[in-house]
Amino acid sequence: MRARLLGTALILAVLLVAGRETAKATILIKKDLSQLSVESEKIVVARVGSQQGAYAKGTKIIFTYTQLSVESTLKGAAVESLELAEVGGTLGNVTCVVSGMPRFKEGERVLLFLKKDALGQWRTHGCIQGRFDVVENLATGERLVKLDPALGHVHAGFFATEADPRPRAVTIEEFASKIENLIVAASKKEEGK
Amino acid sequence: MKRIPLLLALLLALPLPLLANGGPTGKGRSLAHVVNLQQSGMSIGAPTFSGNSSTFVYHDGVTNVPSLSNVEAGSDPRTACNNGAAEWPAVSVVSFSDGGTTTTTTVANDGTNLITFANTAGNSSAVGGALAVTLTNYTTPSFTITDCDIVWSNAVTFSTLGTPTNYDIESIACHEFGHAFGLNHSGVCSATMFPFTGAGATHQRSLALDDVAGVNGVYQTIPNFWSTGVINGTITKSGTPLYGAHVVARSVADGVTYAAAMSKQDGTYSITGLPQGPYYVYAEPLDGPVGDTNITNGTYYPSGKDTSFQTTFLGGNATPTIVRVRETQVTASVDIAVTATAQTLNLRLIGDFPTGMGGFSASAGGYELAPGTTTFTVIGGPGVNTIADGAFSITGQGVSFTGASISSGTFGGGDGYKIFPTSVAADAEPGPRDIVVDIGSELTCYCGVIDVSPASSPMATTFAFGSSSTGTAGQPVLSSSGGAPTLPNSSFQLDVSNGVSGETCYFFAATKADYIDMGGGIVQWISIPNHDLFPSAGYNAPVVGGVASLASPIPNLPNLAGVHVYVQAALSDAGSMAGLSSTNCLVLVLYP
Known part of the structure; x- marks a missing residue:
């Protein structure tokens, strides 16, 4: 009997309590898809180009600068290309290691949530949380956004259903539509305040 | 001639540094076993000071x-x-x-x-x-x-x-x-190098066993590194090397998850810093809470780790093969061919819910529980609420779910959850434990997610592990009587049941566990220098009425606090295949 009452109390409780805030050091400050969508200045689907290590302007901090060929812009002013910066990289015979930062391989196709940092450089917003691999379904030609199960806190509440509690990919159109809806919903919420 | 009691003889032979350190299994906590820089195929080390x-x-x-x-x-x-x-x-x-x-x-x-x-x-x-x-x-x-x-x-x-x-x-x-x-992130959820923390969380102030193993893997110097052993091997999927498997070593003796590593692009891995003893080894996908991108590092650990396989133990999930680890030695060719189909089970949220009432939450990371704790554990992941209670367990001595789940449901994010009453015994061994979900056709481990902290007032205890061989009168079982192995306890006694009356039982003790499979079901679970065969001259007692007992008084030597003594018995048994049968191992944890 006690267990049953306790169970009822818990069911009520879980409706009220969201997941505990966690972060990661290189512990990240946790972001979900809604926050990423709203906070990003630009969201793009892009092909990864060449990479080079260099000190950020006015600093002695090594960054890796990656050239992106933008295929579509889902938020912000459309651009054909942009330069992405991520801390860490190689400059001459010096390498700077920073664990847990997003890394890219030339030729990869990615969907990125972007925001300018304090030095005016485009960065992946939320570090690895703002980076999604884009793959092509060779049979259908559809472009799919992969949903990393390890980043479930970012996307699980937005695409999971009871029938499919752990989706592994969604079409890029579905993903874009979700982002748009999240931005609109956040905007309405802000207006209603 | 009066003989020195078995345990006293062993303990007097212990090297002084061992006594000063509080025994061979005293808990340290350390860093993730993925070092910051390794090249595919061959280690080129890590950047060091x-x-x-x-x-x-x-x-x-x-x-x-x-x-x-x-x-x-x-x-x-x-x-x-x-x-x-x-x-x-x-x-x-x-x-x-x-x-x-x-x-x-x-x-x-x-x-x-x-x-x-x-x-x-x-x-x-x-x-x-x-x-x-x-x-x-x-x-x-x-x-x-x-x-x-x-x-x-x-x-x-x-x-x-x-x-x-x-x-x-x-x-x-x-x-x-x-x-x-020199360390990268760890997939052991209670490790300091686990890549997540929460506001107010403090358990990463102290190192976990995996952290300790990791730093000594980078700085491979005496004495820290060479007093331990190494497991090397290759992970393959469908016959080809598998990159990015999280490979974990769990002690057979106490169920503690000691350390882990990640397979490199050529499929090889190396788990360093393991205390001597028997281990289970498994490979699991990095599919959360730690994922590919958490352990990505430029040239040496690029993204693209393979997570499309199922958690697979060496030797198979039903009856895993035990790996012998010895100090200063490398146990090589511990190769695992993983089940190539994608994992459907996944645990990625955990929460400690002490009151059982009111609001609760769950996050990715592990946490510590003190010995003597009773609490409720929230476990979350896709479809978790639909899995039968009986599939859930916690590994290791002294920690368990104590009943059926008291609640289940779905988080706002879509993940299912279940809440289980949980108990940590007052004499539980310190160290990380896995939560396991085993549905028969598939299993998953939430690696090192609950870390039992050292007790503020540790207590003397005994626990058993390992198999017995089958003798003429059944499987002999080693246990103790006369109370806990406190310092001192003059009444302490070792007992073996299911012996053959008229035969002799030989008792052996050591300060380290071991694993030597002699065939016929006979396994030596303890490390006896220069005595790797049963039986030899030692302490013995006659089997009377199927039982052999050996008085084993515990001496009053306070410096032995924390020392673990591993005891096993072998019985002469003319009717058995080898003329011998052997018992399980009984671990005596000594404290005043």
């Missing part, structure tokens, strides 16, 4: 905390950082010095190792969306660290006061110094 020593200076804001917008008033960030750093020299050969303060505010590759909380554009850009980052600059080909800086975010508030809404400086400093000393 020259002479293994490091000196860091602080931006002088730490002497004027009110000037720091990201530190709670009343905090002492410098002492907390020093404490976090000091965890590593305590378990390895690395050293750390506080080199004073500087007016330099911003991280830079300038030859000065800086710790800074200052809010500058350069620092903000370097830390990005993280709480803190460590920038380690090293030169090639020497891999010597020339500059190492730790920078703290100004987007959150840090504290040393244990304030639940703020982030704990000592925990994060301990993690960041792990990076400084």
Whole structure:
């Protein structure tokens, strides 16, 4: 009997309590898809180009600068290309290691949530949380956004259903539509305040 | 001639340093077993400090905390950082010095190792969306660290006061110094190098076993590294090398998850720093809470790890093969061919819910529970609410789910959850435990997610592990009577049941576990120098009425507190295949 009452109390409780805030050091400050969508200045689907290590302007901090060929812009002013910066990289015979930062391989196709940092450089917003691999379904030609199960806190509440509690990919159109809806919903919420 | 009691004879033979250290299984905590830099196919080591020593200076804001917008008033960030750093020299050969303060505010590759909380554009850009980052600059080909800086975010508030809404400086400093000393992130959820923490969480202040194994894997020097053993092997999927499997070593003796590593691009892995003994080894996908991108590092650990396979134990999930690890030695060719189909089970949320009433929450990371704790454990993941209660368990001695789940449902994020009553025995061995879900056709492990902390007042206890062979009268079982193995206990006695009356039972004791499979079901579970065969001259007792007993008084030697004694018995048994049968192992944990 006690267990049953306790169970009822818990069911009520879980409706009220969201997941505990966690972060990661290189512990990240946790972001979900809604926050990423709203906070990003630009969201793009892009092909990864060449990479080079260099000190950020006015600093002695090594960054890796990656050239992106933008295929579509889902938020912000459309651009054909942009330069992405991520801390860490190689400059001459010096390498700077920073664990847990997003890394890219030339030729990869990615969907990125972007925001300018304090030095005016485009960065992946939320570090690895703002980076999604884009793959092509060779049979259908559809472009799919992969949903990393390890980043479930970012996307699980937005695409999971009871029938499919752990989706592994969604079409890029579905993903874009979700982002748009999240931005609109956040905007309405802000207006209603 | 009066004979010295078995245990006393063994204990008197212990080397003094062992006694001084409180025994061979005393808990340390250390760093993730993925080191920061390894090349595919062959290790080229990790960037290290020259002479293994490091000196860091602080931006002088730490002497004027009110000037720091990201530190709670009343905090002492410098002492907390020093404490976090000091965890590593305590378990390895690395050293750390506080080199004073500087007016330099911003991280830079300038030859000065800086710790800074200052809010500058350069620092903000370097830390990005993280709480803190460590920038380690090293030169090639020497891999010597020339500059190492730790920078703290100004987007959150840090504290040393244990304030639940703020982030704990000592925990994060301990993690960041792990990076400084060459470690990447760990998939062992209670490790300091686990890549997540929560506001108010403090358990990453102290190192986990995996952390300790990791740092000693980087700085492979005497005595820390060479007093342990190594497991090497290759992970394959469908006959080809598998990159990015999380390979875990779990002790057979006490069920503690000791250490883990990640398979490299050629499928090879190396788990260093393992105490001697028998281990289970499994490979699991990095499918959360730690994932591919958490352990990605430029050229050496690129993204693209394979997570499309099922958790697979060496030898199969039903009856895993045991791996023998010996100190100073490498156990090679521990190769696992994983089940190639994608995993459907996944645990990625955990929560401690002590009251069983009111609101609860769950997050990715593990946590500590003290011996003697009763609580409720929230477990979350896709479809978890639909899995039968009987599939859930916790590994290891002294920790268990004590009944059926009291609630289940779905989180707002779509993950299912179940809540189980949980108990940690007062005499539970310290160390991380896995939560396992086994539905027969598939299993998954939530790796090292509950870490049993050392008891504030440890108590003497016994626990058993390992199999017995089958003798003429059944499987002999070794147990004890006369109370716990306290220092002293003159009534303590070892008992063996299911022996053949008229035959002889031989008792053996050691300070380390071992694993030697002699065939016919006979396994030697203890390490007896120069006596790797049963039986030999030793302590014996006649089997009377199927039972053999040996009085084993525990001496009054307080310095033995914490020592673990591994005992096993072999019985002469003319009717059995080898003329011998053997028992399980009984572990005696000695305390006053």
